[in-house]
Amino acid sequence: MNRKTAALAFAGASLFAITAAQAAEITVWCWDPNFNVAIMKEAGEIYAKTHPDFKLNVVDFAKVDLEQKLQTGLASGVADGMPDIVLIEDYGAQKYLQSFPDSFAPLSDKVDYSGFAPYKVALATLDDKVYSMPFDSGVTGFYYRKDLLSQAGFQPADLQDLTWDKYIEIAKVVEEKTGKKMLAYDPNDAGLTRIIMQSAGGWYFDKDGNLSIEGNTALKAALEVIQKIQTSKIFRPAAGWADWVGAFTGGEVASVTTGVWITGTVKSQPEQSGNWGIAPIPKLEIEGATHYSNLGGSSWYVLSASAAKDEAIDFLNEIYAKDVDFYQKILVDRGAVGSLLAAREGEAYKSSDPFFGGEPIWQTFSDWLSKVPSVNYGTFTNEVDSVVAAHQPELANGTSVDDVIKAIDEQAQTLVQ
Amino acid sequence: MTSYGLKQRFSSVVVYAFLGVMAFLSIFPFLWMVIGATNTTSDIIKGKMSFGESLLLNATTFFTQVNAPLIFWNSAKITIIATVLTLLISSLAGYGFEIFASRFREKLYTLMLLTLMIPFAALMIPLFMLMGKLGLINTHIAVVLPTVASAFIIFYFRQSTKAFPHELRDAARVDGLKEWQIFFLIYMPVMRSTYAAAFIIVFMTVWNSYLWPLVVLQSNDTKTITLVISSLGSAYYPDYGAVMIGTVLATIPTLFVFFAMQRQFVEGMLGSVK
Structure with missing residues (x-):
């Protein structure tokens, strides 16, 4: 009887494909397939044009699911299978930063935060270090x-x-x-x-x-x-x-x-x-x-345990902190308003929208964005x-x-x- | 006599009214899901309760956003292997608990039943660390392993084994069968309705399981259908039409299993309370 069980179990196990994380790849966890996921993939494609070796793997989960996974992963201290970059809703940022000190990489040395809406930077600041790449605004x-x-x-x-x-x-x-x-x-x-x-x-x-x-x-x-x-x-x-x-x-x-x-x-x-x-x-x-x-909004964070930490930070910095054209594209394709104030200088932000009677609504929102307390x-x-x-x-x-x-x-x- | 008949008729009206309401409550979500699969998101939000024309559109969205064959294969693989292993291991344990007496049997059994009271959320982090140590994070083995020794199914088999005639076992022994032969050749065929009921229970539980696969599976290509549907529904403006297509498709296997084994299921459930 034992032999039969063992044989069956073995037959079962051989059917499993073991997927090990590959080191050369940047893995991102986020939610919303039509929004965050699509935007991150877009960012990856742009970055890959100048960095041919760059590979991005975007994994999507529901927001509550992602939080559950992140919490479990960080609490258990198992670095295995954790992502390099993760999206966190702004309301929860301080909870993660303070509950899991040293789990996230500070980005303030690499990123110029003066170009972002100040409130987005403040919410991810802990002990004078900024941990986030500010993303969509609410x-x-x-x-x-x-x-x-x-x-x-x-x-x-x-x-x-x-x-x-x-x-x-x-x-x-x-x-x-x-x-x-x-x-x-x-x-x-x-x-x-x-x-x-x-x-x-x-x-x-x-x-x-x-x-x-x-x-x-x-x-x-x-x-x-x-x-x-x-x-x-x-x-x-x-x-x-x-x-x-x-x-x-x-x-x-x-x-x-x-x-x-x-x-x-x-x-x-x-x-x-x-x-x-x-x-x-x-x-x-x-x-x-x-x-x-x-109301709402979220930002990208780099995990400090990531094997490809430097590459992940460079990727975020090159696209999200500098690429004004990228922000035009995600605004047009996805309706995403980022937090980089310079994005308003682009074509899409200057355009007017017939749905709103021809008002340049994105310029207007961009103005308001810089003034959020x-x-x-x-x-x-x-x-x-x-x-x-x-x-x-x-x-x-x-x-x-x-x-x-x-x-x-x-x-x-x-x-x- | 007349008043008795009236009373009886009245009480059966009450009973049927109650059953009718209950039947409606169980069928309505299912109906709503099927109707939703044919409507656009904004119609679903408006609460439209008639069939629409967006079935094809929703299906196209679903199949372009989701690698459906792979995801269903993942779910099917995990479910079938977990179900077979759970039935084998847990029925063996249930059988053993009932048939073989030992000094610690009842204490061990009680201890095992106590584990039913620990909520899974409390086990999750230690279990995750264990899987991390074994290097099994993001594998389907990690999803299957914790389910195969199910305290509930062991309990269920032990209860059912009480109805297994001792004479059969004695006769088999006299005929020279070994213990493992008695289990596989006599017990299993005799208890097939119990197995059928347990099969349905385990199949549905594993197919619909959510929290543990969610925690332990980390990449798009290992995910199960429940995780994919959940992720589709989480958006600033989710495409509920596509979500409904996903839920309809995800419901079909459990429906199929249930209808195929319904008769045995009922027999098995009755058997366990004998």
């Missing part, structure tokens, strides 16, 4: 339906310098005149809260990375806006991401305020061409408030964010902002300890 904009807003009596010029209070007033008029809600909003998602908070230079953590909930003026002001939006009923409730997207692509609401990466989705409805416009997001009325913010995303952004999201619905039934902040603070304190 610079935010207020996308609105020109047709609906003009029906309600508002022209593009009226929308360029809004405050959130003014925004809510406009929303009421829009509903009165057009019957459409101003925005789709999911009370269980804190994305809008984060946008508003960062626009005033605030975050769940202070500049030193300590939890900052009570006494955080930006967070308080943001939650006050969220409460007004909820109690004034100017939103169409959205249940989850797909429903939220469906609301504005389906013409049910008059605007959407989110990261620039939504442009492709907005444009997925050709029949709405010419009806959309963009404006800076509304602003808070507190000190440090701006019209600029960010820098914040410290800390080590537990995603954890604290889920606490905030859980408490947001309470704002609708009249619980005071102070009470909600207190509840968030208590829960968050136990999480980050």
Whole structure:
């Protein structure tokens, strides 16, 4: 019996192909086949033109999957099969840098960071060293339906310098005149809260990375806006991401305020061409408030255990930090807005888009990109964010902002300890 | 009598209504998946519940983005080998636990059952380190090995073996069969419905397994279908149509196995509670 089992097992084992990592190849882990993966492959092809020996192997996983793998790999200390370059979402950057010191290679000696949007550099800085190659930006904009807003009596010029209070007033008029809600909003998602908070230079953590909930003026002001939006009923409730997207692509609401990466989705409805416009997001009325913010975005990191570390860094530096033409290509092909400010000098960035009534939207976004306030995303952004999201619905039934902040603070304190 | 009949009729209405709701709940996601495979992403998001015309387009997207033959071969290879090995090893263990008495048998058995309570997430990092030491990271062997001695399947076989007639074994012994011959020539054929049920359970578990293959497989050419579908669905604007094609294709083998062995499965499940 044992012999038979062994024979079967052996027959099975011989069917397996053992794939060992090849040293001469740069392996990259990232998510999103049509975006990050495609863009990285494009970068690899450009670099290979001047470096014929260069071979790039891009492996795609879902974002949560990649984080799971990275976490397991780094925690177990097994360097085997780990990539040379990995994409990390900006919100999680400090968590990885601080939890796994020395696992990532500092790039500040090789890369000139002065050309990048400052907030993208700040979020990957630890102890005066910068670890990331800044990649796509989530610079935010207020996308609105020109047709609906003009029906309600508002022209593009009226929308360029809004405050959130003014925004809510406009929303009421829009509903009165057009019957459409101003925005789709999911009370269980804190994305809008984060946008508003960062626009005033605030975050769940202070500049030193300590939890900052009570006494955080930006967070308080943001939650006050969220409460007004909820109690004034100017939103169409959205249940989850797909429903939220469906609301504005389906013409049910008059605007959407989110990261620039939504442009492709907005444009997925050709029949709405010419009806959309963009404006800076509304602003808070507190000190440090701006019209600029960010939602999401990610950056490339080089693992210090990589056998091809120097080559990986050179590759990233040559393409992502210097090649303006590359940024034109990924903007046109993939709708990707990078963080290299010089990219705006290229043709694609200067072009105007008929979908947005011929506005040069990329120049505009590029302007805003350079002005996004820098914040410290800390080590537990995603954890604290889920606490905030859980408490947001309470704002609708009249619980005071102070009470909600207190509840968030208590829960968050136990999480980050 | 009339009131009794009414009562009975009423209760059967309640039962069928309940069963109807449950049947709908189980069928709906499947129906939604099949309909989704024929619609564009924006229609899927809008919640369109009728068949569309994008089946071909979705299929083209799926097959250009995914090296489907290789990925399905990976999944099939892992699943078949893991299923065969799991059935062999775990049924042997279950049989042994029931048939051969020893001083430590029950203690050992309890210890083994306790491992069922350890969540896999807790085992993952040590297991990953182990595979790293063995040099098996990014191989399909690393996916198969941890599943072959399955505490649950051992438990299942031990329970079923209680129904295996001792007389058969005694008779076989008298006829001069060795222990391994009894197992392969008498036990296995007699217990085939138990094997069929276990086959379905293991096949589905391995085919759908996600977390461990995810952690241990590192490159595009070793990935299984579940990982590929997950990666397709993770995007700023995912192509849900292509994802649905993937899920439909990934469901077919399990459906096929289940329908082919349904009768034995039911028999096997009944057998285990005798």
